[in-house]
Amino acid sequence: MAGPPGRPLPQLTDQNAFFWTSGADGRLRIQECASCASLIHPPQPVCRHCRGHDMGVRTVSGHATLIGFTVNHRFGLPGLPAPYVVAQVALEEDDRVRLTTNAVGCDPDDLVLGMRMEVVFEQAGQGPAAVWLPLFRPAAEQGAPAPLPEDEVAPPVRPMAATEKFEDKVALTGVGSSRLGRRLLVPPLSLTVEACEQAVADAGLTFDDIDGLATYPGAGPFGGFAEGGVTALESALGIRPTWHNGGGETFGPGGSLISAMLAVAGGLARHVLCFRTLWEASYGELVKQGRIQPPSSPDAGWLKPFGATSAAHTLAQNAGRHFHKYGTTRETLGWIALNQRANAGLHPTAVYRDPMTMDDYLQARPITTPFGLYDCDVPCDGAVAVIVSHVDTARDLAQPPVLVEAVGTRITERLEWDQSTLTHEPQVIGQSAHLWTRTSLRPDDVDVAELYDGFTFNCLSWIEALGFCGIGEAKDFLDGGKNIARDGVLPLNTHGGQLSHGRTHGMGLVQEAIVQLRGTAGPRQVPGARVAVVSSGGLTPSGVLLLRTDT
Structure with missing residues (x-):
């Protein structure tokens, strides 16, 4: 029928x-x-x-x-x-x-x-x-539940192709952000310009010094997830870059940074302005009012015909399998949400700053089981910009440079969301393993972690994949929230993350890592922070960066 x-x-x-x-x-x-x-x-x-x-x-x-x-x-x-x-x-x-x-x-x-x-x-x-x-x-006939399939054995991470690292040739020299809020109802390109102006001034540069532009995801039918890409910003500012890049098939939302590093290390540019803008909150409101029409998608693909319209539907099932296999609970995820909220209370621009208890978390309205409202990041409007410079120029600029120790980009899992890793967010395990092949530093050397938290489970996946605890051990590591507090063994998402500060798709995490390594985070500063790990994305191809101070 x-x-x-x-x-x-x-x-x-x-x-x-x-x-x-x-x-x-x-x-x-x-x-x-x-x-x-x-x-x-x-x-x-x-x-x-x-x-x-x-x-x-x-x-x-x-x-x-x-x-x-x-x-x-x-x-x-x-x-x-x-x-x-x-x-x-x-x-x-x-x-x-x-x-x-x-x-x-x-x-x-x-x-x-x-x-x-x-x-x-x-x-x-x-x-x-x-x-x-x-x-x-x-089925009508049911026996004992069958064991779940095991994930395919991932290929080993390839060793470095050369002893010389491109990371040694670059530094992060400027950072800036626009105003951040819910339904600001301002042109998204204006937010991009605000963030870029701040980043250029922060580095002590002028727009005439900028010879590269990079963004994610670039121009295209991305609705509230982009402002028009390199084309829009170039048209507004007239920078005339010698190198530019924009696209969604890169190393996650922060992929523009890694692309810029490669361009700078290869001599195509000296100072690349990387930016990421979202106006998701305003976009949703304008669609609701009928003032704009969302882009049409004639092909619903393999997921949407069954109502799997959000990344939440994929990650919720991964979380459920993690619960099933390792005994993780909703409270485990709750400690991540509570940690982010406590840190956001110290950040003046965070969207959510009110204190939250475990009861508040557990009693919040359900989204898609096991996720409730506070497992999900906060749609907002805002832009973040970061300048990647050649290391030879960095020490003459206005701010102490933040150096890049290593990157992780390797894909070892299937990319299709429902065909990939079962018990973790797809596209974190290979990238994490790759990172540690490019440095002699180890997880114990990390002073602060800014890990992608579009959902609480993203963050848990990165914690395990990066080796801050063993696979399946997050329940014990996160219990009580002490280990991830600002005075814990792994200070986590110190600005409130995307769960409470706001969804800036990974670039806000980069900004916070830079601020922490500069020692200018004010009341949320982790004392003596010298090494930071920051990840962006997951599900889509993602990337992870290991950053350090110059001393």
């Missing part, structure tokens, strides 16, 4: 039509490599296992193991009102193949990781555009 209208639907192509229409006869079909018999999902023109090109289609049983689920309370779609269950299942034929789906025909409270599921199809759309969505319900 036809399902309710209004869900976002995938765009049928020659490559994927077999999957989205296979439910017309009630059978689930998955792409198969004819050379090695591996199942491949999403469909590809080449096998990722043997790199063969002879691809076919196999009809599978339709039985799978439930490997993740989250009960969505916050987000709703036409034809899919909240609450609903976003789930991930691993096929019984090959548990490397995972489908994002909806769990149906059951009470969410009865769902258990490892239970056996069976496919049931729901038609959506009509005519040539009709698709059959593979939904899953608990």
Whole structure:
């Protein structure tokens, strides 16, 4: 029977039509490599296992193991009102193949990781555009819950390609930020200019000294996540750079910095102005008022047809598996949220500064289980700019330079959100391992950590991946919040992070690391901070930086 209208639907192509229409006869079909018999999902023109090109289609049983689920309370779609269950299942034929789906025909409270599921199809759309969505319900016959699949063994991190490090040739010399707030309703480019003017003045430079521009994600249909990129800023300021870069497929939201470092080390520029602007709060308000229209997305991809419209839906399932495997609890995540709020209380520009208790955290309205309101970062308007300079010029500028000890950029996991690492935020483990191959410093040398916290679970993932505690040991490390307090063994997100200071997509974390290493953070200053680690992103390709003072 036809399902309710209004869900976002995938765009049928020659490559994927077999999957989205296979439910017309009630059978689930998955792409198969004819050379090695591996199942491949999403469909590809080449096998990722043997790199063969002879691809076919196999009809599978339709039985799978439930490997993740989250009960969505916050987000709703036409034809899919909240609450609903976003789930991930691993096929019984090959548990490397995972489908994002909806769990149906059951009470969410009865769902258990490892239970056996069976496919049931729901038609959506009509005519040539009709698709059959593979939904899953608990199978009639249930044995003991199956073990969850193990993550694929990641390839070892490659050793340094050369003994000379490009990091030794660069320094961070200026930093600035615009006003920050909820629904400022000002042109986003004006926020960019404010931050850039501050950063240039902070370094003791002029715009005539700037010969490079870099940003993330650049120009494009990014809604409230960008202001127009390098093109917009160049048109406003007329800098005429000798080098520029902007794009989303880089080393996370702070990827502009690493790209700028490579350009400076390679002699393409001396002073690169890197910037990141968000106006998400104002954008959402303007969409709500009907004054602007969000960019259209004709293809809903592999996740949105099932209501998985937010990174929260992916990370919530990763968090649930971490709970299942390691005994982590909501209180574990709560200590991160409480730490960030306590630090934000000392920062005059933080969006949320009021004290918060564990009861406040636990009783907040649910977003998508296990996440509540305070597990999620704060949409806001604001911009941050950082100047990357050649180290030969840095010591003659206005501020003591912050040096770059190492970067981590290696991808060792699958990039597709629902095919990647099960128990941690994807794209933190490889990058973290890579970082420590480029330095003789170790986690014990780090004085302050500014770790990406779009959600509390992002932060937990970075803590474990970077080796501040063992994999699966965050519950004990975070218990009570003492270890991550400003006077603890790992002072964490000292400005309040994105959970309380505001979502500046990683660049605010860079700004705080610079301020801490300069020793100018005022009441939130960590005494004697000489080494800082700062990460940006996750899920998308991400990056991590190890910074240090000049002495």
